[in-house]
Amino acid sequence: MRIDEMMENIKSTEKEGVKILLDGLVAKGVKHVVLSPGSRNAPLLMGVAREKRLKHYVVVDERSAAFFALGMVQRLGEPVAVVCTSGSALLNYAPAISEAYYQRLPLLVVSADRPVAWIDQDDSQTIRQRGILQNIVKASFELAGEVRDEEERWLAVRMVNDAIECAVKGRRGPVHINVPLREPLYGQREWNQMEHVRNIERIDGGDIIAPEVMSVLSERFENCPKVMILAGCHLPERKVQEALIRLGELENVVILSETPANTGNCKQIGMIDRVLATVDEHERREFAPDLLVTFGGPLISRHVKAFLRRFRPQEHWHIDRSTHLVDTFQVLTKQVDLEAGSFLDALSRQVKERHSDYATRWQAKKQLSDVRHAEFDQEVGWCDWKAFSILLPAIPQGVALQLGNSTPARYGQLFDCRQMERVDANRGTSGIDGATSTAVGAAVLNPGMTLLITGDMSFLYDSNALWNRYITPRLKIVVMKNGGGGIFRFIQGPSELEELEECFETRQEVNVRGYADLHHFAFFRAESVGKLQQVLPDFWAERDRPAMLEIDTTMCDNAAQLKAYFRKLSGE
Numbered sequence: 001m002r003i004d005e006m007m008e009n010i011k012s013t014e015k016e017g018v019k020i021l022l023d024g025l026v027a028k029g030v031k032h033v034v035l036s037p038g039s040r041n042a043p044l045l046m047g048v049a050r051e052k053r054l055k056h057y058v059v060v061d062e063r064s065a066a067f068f069a070l071g072m073v074q075r076l077g078e079p080v081a082v083v084c085t086s087g088s089a090l091l092n093y094a095p096a097i098s099e100a101y102y103q104r105l106p107l108l109v110v111s112a113d114r115p116v117a118w119i120d121q122d123d124s125q126t127i128r129q130r131g132i133l134q135n136i137v138k139a140s141f142e143l144a145g146e147v148r149d150e151e152e153r154w155l156a157v158r159m160v161n162d163a164i165e166c167a168v169k170g171r172r173g174p175v176h177i178n179v180p181l182r183e184p185l186y187g188q189r190e191w192n193q194m195e196h197v198r199n200i201e202r203i204d205g206g207d208i209i210a211p212e213v214m215s216v217l218s219e220r221f222e223n224c225p226k227v228m229i230l231a232g233c234h235l236p237e238r239k240v241q242e243a244l245i246r247l248g249e250l251e252n253v254v255i256l257s258e259t260p261a262n263t264g265n266c267k268q269i270g271m272i273d274r275v276l277a278t279v280d281e282h283e284r285r286e287f288a289p290d291l292l293v294t295f296g297g298p299l300i301s302r303h304v305k306a307f308l309r310r311f312r313p314q315e316h317w318h319i320d321r322s323t324h325l326v327d328t329f330q331v332l333t334k335q336v337d338l339e340a341g342s343f344l345d346a347l348s349r350q351v352k353e354r355h356s357d358y359a360t361r362w363q364a365k366k367q368l369s370d371v372r373h374a375e376f377d378q379e380v381g382w383c384d385w386k387a388f389s390i391l392l393p394a395i396p397q398g399v400a401l402q403l404g405n406s407t408p409a410r411y412g413q414l415f416d417c418r419q420m421e422r423v424d425a426n427r428g429t430s431g432i433d434g435a436t437s438t439a440v441g442a443a444v445l446n447p448g449m450t451l452l453i454t455g456d457m458s459f460l461y462d463s464n465a466l467w468n469r470y471i472t473p474r475l476k477i478v479v480m481k482n483g484g485g486g487i488f489r490f491i492q493g494p495s496e497l498e499e500l501e502e503c504f505e506t507r508q509e510v511n512v513r514g515y516a517d518l519h520h521f522a523f524f525r526a527e528s529v530g531k532l533q534q535v536l537p538d539f540w541a542e543r544d545r546p547a548m549l550e551i552d553t554t555m556c557d558n559a560a561q562l563k564a565y566f567r568k569l570s571g572e
Helices: 003-007 017-028 043-048 063-074 094-103 148-170 210-223 238-247 272-276 281-285 301-309 340-350 358-379 383-393 408-411 435-444 455-462 500-505 512-518 531-538 553-569
Strands: 009-013 031-034 055-058 080-084 107-113 139-142 175-180 186-192 201-204 225-233 253-257 291-295 315-317 333-336 398-402 422-425 450-455 477-481 521-528 547-552
Touching: 009 043, 017 148, 017 175, 017 340, 031 043, 031 063, 031 094, 031 139, 043 080, 043 107, 043 291, 055 272, 063 080, 063 094, 080 253, 080 531, 139 148, 210 340, 225 238, 225 358, 238 253, 238 340, 253 358, 272 301, 272 358, 272 398, 281 358, 301 383, 301 512, 315 340, 333 521, 358 553, 383 477, 383 553, 398 435, 408 450, 435 477, 450 455, 455 477, 455 512, 512 521, 512 547, 521 531, 531 547
Parallel strands: 031 055, 031 080, 080 107, 107 175, 139 175, 201 333, 225 253, 225 291, 291 315, 315 333, 398 422, 398 450, 450 477, 477 547, 521 547
Antiparallel strands: 009 186
16 A cells, blocks of 8 residues: 555544544554444444455354454464444453453454443443453453543553553453444544554563664664653662663763652753753753653653653653553653663663764753752742752761652752662652651661651641651651641642632641650751751751651742742743
8 A cells, every 4th residue: 555545534433532443453553353233333333444454354243253353363363353332242252252361362352332321221232341351351441432632632542552562462362442432423524544643662571672672772762863861760770870870971862860760870960840940942842852761650740741741752762561551741652661770771781872962951951050049049038948958968878768748759859869878759649648657667677867858738647657666766757847738839720729728738737846755756846047957967866766857937938939949940
């Protein structure tokens, strides 16, 4: 088929979710689809029949149709899709699906369904199809037939990629894609055949990536003039740190890392929000990468996520052993199923130098941010920002830092914390519910000092953590007493509502000293620059019991000063 033929418009079903599914099948190399007639699956029947890039077969009986498709998969060793209507039609697929499961065959089961509102409402063909095959498929997916906005479009594209990749990677097997469809079912519209194609490739890594695959990836990496490596939450790992040192020397590479990434002292930009704020609006396109390589867990920085979603890289590789695709920036092209250390080590030993000014331009912005940061430090009065500017650099070498959500974790990204032994934060779900308990547990196994910095609301929420017989004298807790939920004064949206104080901030008067005395902590308090500088040496000192430091600031001042800080960084 010629390229111009592939690019021509096609009149097909108006259901965009169905069109995304069809484009995904084609992009993943699926060639054969078995259809069984029905009414609810009319958009699927129409879409497949009119898709010239797919060969279809019509088998009326669903039980036979599924076994028919099974035989094709056996013969080809490739995925084949089988499509049915809603109701008991899907149940008739079950014998063949179970056979595919135990034969480890990638059968793609696509079922039309009624909208969820009609399930169990005594209407025809409204059985509970969601998850009905869970014991005989690798995974089940719920794909919206109607797509209402860009976010739902992104979800549908990702889900189709995820489903097909799941069927063929690792232990191969059947997957179920359930597609709820609303009436009318027979509407049509014209589509560009390539409109929804984004093929996300999942690369099997095993223990080590295949040399021929790494050769292709490294060649692409070194030929790209603008490469960004972005590190999220990650446990300390020497192999990662050493690989990033080597990669950080390349002119076409910038490394951005968050504090809990624990990437060591490589040539990197560790204060992402601070540096990114100095990039003018008209410069942002040129600072965006062509290739983005990510590893580690969820990111704290909202700024970098917004930046990369707006100025999208041409390619995004995510290094992760996740069972599902992780498409944080909505442009994922490859997910490498390998430990980050193994991948980065192999990559760093194979890529060659190329001339580029990309790293130099980012480093210039880092230097500018350092200057403006220092100027603001001289100007600002007592507030959370000032307290962190004194506290974080003063933390002794080799301390294990635990950052609570959400304000401490965000302030932790604005200051250089590389003297720490490691930094951890509960950013998997980003809740405030267990920061103190986590720090207590970590401290038990840490022979050195463990320091928790938490907000007063988080501290109050998890106060039962102090009711614990395993608290070690090596544990230090800093409570930022600013009246509760101060982050909501900084976040656009809640800060503008009249319900801000009552429903979001939920101001609390936390008796930090009372908790310290009750649980036999040494207690310290600071309410000014001078007082904080005065008490810190005693707070760090070793003693026969744990220690707690209360830092008092004013909620309203904190939000205003943080906003002023970012205005300073941007040059306003």
